[in-house]
Amino acid sequence: MRNPMTAGRLALALPLLTAPLACDAPEDGRPAGPFVFGQGQPPPDQPEPVEIEQGMTKLEVAELAAAGAAAWSDDICELSTNDAGESWYQDDECDWYCPRPDPACDAGPIGPDPEGSATTYPLVLVHGFMDKGGAFVGLESRLRADGHVVERVSLPPLAPVAVRAEYLAEQVDEILAAHGVAKVNLIGHSMGGLDSRYLVHHLGYGDRVASVTTIATPHRGSSVADAVLGWTNADNAWVEWLMGKVVDVVEGQYDEFDEEDLVGALEDLSTGGAASFNAQTPDVAEVFYQSWAGVSSPIARWPDGVEAQCGDVLAADPYFLGFGNDRMSPKLVPLSYVEGGINDGVVSIHSASWGRMRGCIPADHTDQVRATDEPIWITGYDSGRFLRSVAFGLAKRGY
Numbered sequence: 001m002r003n004p005m006t007a008g009r010l011a012l013a014l015p016l017l018t019a020p021l022a023c024d025a026p027e028d029g030r031p032a033g034p035f036v037f038g039q040g041q042p043p044p045d046q047p048e049p050v051e052i053e054q055g056m057t058k059l060e061v062a063e064l065a066a067a068g069a070a071a072w073s074d075d076i077c078e079l080s081t082n083d084a085g086e087s088w089y090q091d092d093e094c095d096w097y098c099p100r101p102d103p104a105c106d107a108g109p110i111g112p113d114p115e116g117s118a119t120t121y122p123l124v125l126v127h128g129f130m131d132k133g134g135a136f137v138g139l140e141s142r143l144r145a146d147g148h149v150v151e152r153v154s155l156p157p158l159a160p161v162a163v164r165a166e167y168l169a170e171q172v173d174e175i176l177a178a179h180g181v182a183k184v185n186l187i188g189h190s191m192g193g194l195d196s197r198y199l200v201h202h203l204g205y206g207d208r209v210a211s212v213t214t215i216a217t218p219h220r221g222s223s224v225a226d227a228v229l230g231w232t233n234a235d236n237a238w239v240e241w242l243m244g245k246v247v248d249v250v251e252g253q254y255d256e257f258d259e260e261d262l263v264g265a266l267e268d269l270s271t272g273g274a275a276s277f278n279a280q281t282p283d284v285a286e287v288f289y290q291s292w293a294g295v296s297s298p299i300a301r302w303p304d305g306v307e308a309q310c311g312d313v314l315a316a317d318p319y320f321l322g323f324g325n326d327r328m329s330p331k332l333v334p335l336s337y338v339e340g341g342i343n344d345g346v347v348s349i350h351s352a353s354w355g356r357m358r359g360c361i362p363a364d365h366t367d368q369v370r371a372t373d374e375p376i377w378i379t380g381y382d383s384g385r386f387l388r389s390v391a392f393g394l395a396k397r398g399y
Helices: 004-011 058-066 140-144 161-179 191-202 223-228 236-253 259-269 271-280 330-339 383-396
Strands: 123-126 150-152 184-189 209-215 288-294 356-361
Touching (some): 123 191, 140 150, 140 383, 161 191, 161 259, 184 191, 191 209, 191 259, 209 383, 223 259, 223 271, 223 330, 259 271
Parallel strands (some): 123 184, 184 209, 209 288, 288 356
């Protein structure tokens, strides 16, 4: 029987699950917030509810909504008015926290309509750590409708990069043979980007991979993984809180797992492990590497400095006073403060940048490659539309 503390230490990547982050991420632009890793008490699982009342400012309501503490009895967005007598639903400002969707938050589709020709080589979609079949599922059909050949691989959810890459190699071989092609385009989300890089360099697939596209991949490691491994000076209350979260997820989602594999994965995802991986895994000259980062916010507000770190390339424009960014899933909010920097909840822009940095998308880590029936209403982000643009971009390069 496993020691619960051991399981917690081994699993710390859980909340950062689909992908770890970077300890050395720049602090500039880090949003102010109630959670600072290692300082004070960890956030409560169930925040004390606070009644939303007339007279509160939009920022006050937004902060309570982001923390999951807002208690609504009346629709304050309907009752509150500005000097012109307009309610918050009528004032042309995106108030994402209102009980009903605000018409001003209807961003419309992001960017130009995707168009172009089919890629020369098949698109291979590679999921991240702890993923049991959520990433990319349902998006293959949208890519195939554009004429692309698309395959989605399945890797061990709890395993180090070297193990996952061996599984990836087997499936890439099958795809090459099945379609009679010489190369593939790898598109990796989160840890899937590290698996792809390992495959190309260490397993010698540079002649069989045309391109490696990474989306929110933790190329520079995870401060959360460091904490789980005990490589932190943070307050024990915070470390135990994170461990408890991890144990709950692991034991709730996996009947069995190999602790040695899980430890190996955490070491790969640590900041030291990532630095070693990068030193030993240089890019292959014949392969095209590009990356995207995700940007999200607990209060759906663009963090200061985001344009500079994204290279002035964003997939959506901010609304009035900077609101209009993606609203981060509440379960990721504490982790975003652990990660630091401008991030998607678990991976910073700094850590996600690799090869040609293409820019940022307004989506937290859980929404970036998850199929939805319609675009996210606050930002207009549509994972299928985004991937279609990525695929057409690869086709224009001849891949």
